[in-house]
Amino acid sequence: MTQHTKAKESFEAGMAAFSQGDWEQSIEDFTRAVDADPEFEMAYLSRGAALTRAGRASDAVADFNKVIEINPANRRAYNLRGVAHTATGEHERAVEDFTRAIDLDPEYGAAYLGRANAHGALGHDEAAQADMQMSVQIGHKNLQTYANETNIWQSDHLRVEAEGIASEIHR
Numbered sequence: 001m002t003q004h005t006k007a008k009e010s011f012e013a014g015m016a017a018f019s020q021g022d023w024e025q026s027i028e029d030f031t032r033a034v035d036a037d038p039e040f041e042m043a044y045l046s047r048g049a050a051l052t053r054a055g056r057a058s059d060a061v062a063d064f065n066k067v068i069e070i071n072p073a074n075r076r077a078y079n080l081r082g083v084a085h086t087a088t089g090e091h092e093r094a095v096e097d098f099t100r101a102i103d104l105d106p107e108y109g110a111a112y113l114g115r116a117n118a119h120g121a122l123g124h125d126e127a128a129q130a131d132m133q134m135s136v137q138i139g140h141k142n143l144q145t146y147a148n149e150t151n152i153w154q155s156d157h158l159r160v161e162a163e164g165i166a167s168e169i170h171r
Helices: 003-019 022-035 041-053 059-070 073-085 091-104 109-121 125-150 152-162
Strands: none
Touching: 003 022, 003 041, 022 041, 041 059, 041 073, 059 073, 073 091, 073 109, 091 109, 109 125
């Protein structure tokens, strides 16, 4: 078995354990994945998430740091590191990480929600309220996009409308 195959199989086992809420087993599986492939970004990210869920958020930060080292543009790593910092009471650091995630993706609703919670913990009520409103706004937008994409009739109509074949419908 190649190292790549071992890493992939261990990662898949970790994801299965994670989906069942077996944090410790998923941590073990993700550890085998990163041992087999030390540049396996998703395995570090997933192990960090499992560590956070297992109540070991301070340990998770190292995994998120590794993801950021591998890929400094990984918005999820900043967001999840912000979650870990929130869990350990490091709200200022959490705000910094959520802000970086938002800088990388201004439509990242989860980062606005996380930053709202961190701002709230710091007593920054106006900033928390603004972030919460943004999170809700993005959530509604994403829900509408999802609804449009899954509504076959409307999706087809939007497509033919864009092609100039049909007139605009009331949405």
